[in-house]
Amino acid sequence: MDGSGPLTVSLGEIDRGAVALAGGKGANLGDLIRAGFRVPNGFVLTTRAYALGAKAAGVDPARPTEAAERLRAAPLPEGIADAALKAYAGLGSGRVAVRSSATAEDLSGASFAGQQDTYLDVLGDADLLDAIRRCWASLWNERAVAYRRANSADDRNVSLAVVVQEMVDASAAGVLFTADPVTGRRRRASIDAVAGLGEKLVSGAVNPDHYAVDVTRRRVVQRPEASKAPVLSDQDVLALAELGDRVERHFNAPQDIEFALDGEHNVLLVQSRPITTLYPLPKDAPDPEQDLRVYFSGSVFQGYFEPFTPMGIQFFRLLSGALSGMFGFPVKDAVSGAGIFKDLGMRLYFDVTPIVRDPVGRRIFVTVTSMGEARTSTVVVELSADHRLALARRSRFRSVRAIGGALIRAGIPHAALSVMRSPDVTPERYVREVEDLTRIDLPVDASAEQRLDAFERLILTASPRMFPRMLGTI
Structure with a gap:
């Protein structure tokens, strides 16, 4: 970050292309607002502000533990604090949610979401500035650093923005996946919801109600047990699924969405990111x-x-073709x-x-x-x-009959009977046969292309002969 750019921007002024300025969370929220979705009003304290704050605190990316301590302890530089408080006053200086928004977060290749901190029900200038410092420091917590390293993200190239939004007086909140995160099934919404703030769901303090929706047929296919009063009505669940479908179409990818319902059951989106596990x-x-x-x-x-x-993938491609032919289903290529x-x-x-x-x-x-x-x-x-x-x-x-025919064509029953007739000698015989089948006679000066062709022929010809014997031995 070279120090250029604004210190704060309104969420409505940015879009998904502003990740470098607003982080993944902020950029996506701004994009949703511009597309007409309901999102709590707010602003972003940009990555420029973080860069200036980190420089003033003497942050060294090579020393993450010390970096976190320095950011928590150092006061925000005066110009940054003034900009944040001015934007906060523009929201009415009421209760807000303060969320970290890293530049490596909410991207299509990996989900860094949840590695940095979020603070809810923040009220007053002093508490806001403290929450900002803690969000900055969370970029260097042990969990975030370990996750970045596991995903080959360079600590020197990451930065953090802070999203500040008006708090929703939530009657319910939760998480909506627009595709089933367990089975990978598209067009099946998965919803977890709790009464009140979503923090209870994220922290694991309560067990959420779980719902599943067949989006195409607009049908709730899974609900909580009838013994308890549901957090969401069927109407709420279907409205969430329909909204999730619209968000998915907007981003052209299945989404992991955090939502809140206000007292009138209007749905507000507080986060949307790709489901990277699909x-x-x-x-x-x-x-x-x-x-x-x-x-x-x-x-x-x-x-x-x-x-x-x-190379490993191509080996299994060749093997699949060879075995398919062995079972009586020859492949064209x-x-x-x-x-x-x-x-x-x-x-x-x-x-x-x-x-x-x-x-x-x-x-x-x-x-x-x-x-x-x-x-x-x-x-x-x-x-x-x-x-x-x-x-x-x-x-x-x-x-x-079809399964039996395929097994017979492959010679598996015959191989199994051979093992049963002479179980003691079968392993040694199998080893000898494998050695004979896998012997390749090539001149010493064979070219790489000749060696590759020989290896491909070996897979295509030896596999159908080895596989029945292997199964028979098992």
């Missing part, structure tokens, strides 16, 4: 309203959560892999929709996944209730 949909994914698809994470099922390298193979976020995913829709396939899939990563089978059971994933009208005999 994986992108495949480029060839159909409209989920017409054809909902289920993508299964092979990586997570195996307990591997890191992204693959491009071996390099592109089987149609069920999907590369999302450099992780392995498979389109298992036909399996989930099959009477026998679904039962087998739930049973198998329950043996691995436990949450997968739970999610599949939940998805099964969606009308778009209703079981296909086919006899179980037909399903069993």
Whole structure:
């Protein structure tokens, strides 16, 4: 920050392009106001103010603990304090919410939200200036620093603005996800709400009411238990889902929204950011309203959560094509892999929709996944209730015959019988066969292209022969 730019700006004067000046939270709120959404009135103490305050306090990004202590202890430079109090007076000097808005926050690549501090019900000049200092200091708290380092964000390149907004006399508040954050299902709003201020939800002081909405059909599909009085009426829930849909369309991405309802049940937005935990949909994914698809994470099922390298992804593409042909479903392009193979976020995913829709396939899939990563089978059971994933009208005999035929074509029953006949010698025989299958004869001076071609041929030809033997051994 070079020291140029205003110290304060009204929220209504900025838009989503003002992240460098107002931080992610402030920029998004300003954009919502300009688009006509209801947002509490307020202003932003900009990153220029932080840069000047940090310089005056002697902040060194290489010493985060000391930086936080210096910012908490040092008084705001006179010009910054005057600008903040003047803007505060413009709001009527009443109760306000003071929120940190970092330049690395609310971005599409990672969610830094919640790493810095927020203070509610702040009243009076002295308390406002104190809340600003504490927000500045929170840029250097242990949690925020660790999270930035885990996400490769350079401490020297981050800054902080402070959003100051009129407090909403909230009858209820909460969080609205415009897509299901657990299953990744689009067009299914997920809402958690508490009576009064949302701070009780964020702090975990109370258990929120949970609601789910089928946005397309405008139907509440999940409510709190009937034994307790709900925080929100169905009308409130549907209004929130519709509002969330509009916000999602505005930002062209699923949103994580914080909201408050005033005494007349008008909804005010106090924050909106992308849901960064959602994986992108495949480029060839159909409209989920017409054809909902289920993508299964092979990586997570195996307990591997890191992204693959491009070479690793291509290996599994080739492998999927080879195994698809082994089961009797040859692919047109071996390099592109089987149609069920999907590369999302450099992780392995498979389109298992036909399996989930099959009477026998679904039962087998739930049973198998329950043996691995436990949450997968739970999610599949939940998805099964969606009308778009209703079981296909086919006899179980037909399903069993199709599955059995694929196993026979792959030679798996024969391999299993061989193991049963001679279990003691099978492991050694399997090792010898693998060594024979994977032996590649290439001249010493073979080019890189020749070596790559040989490796691709090995995957395509050896995998169908090794896989049945491996399963039989298991």
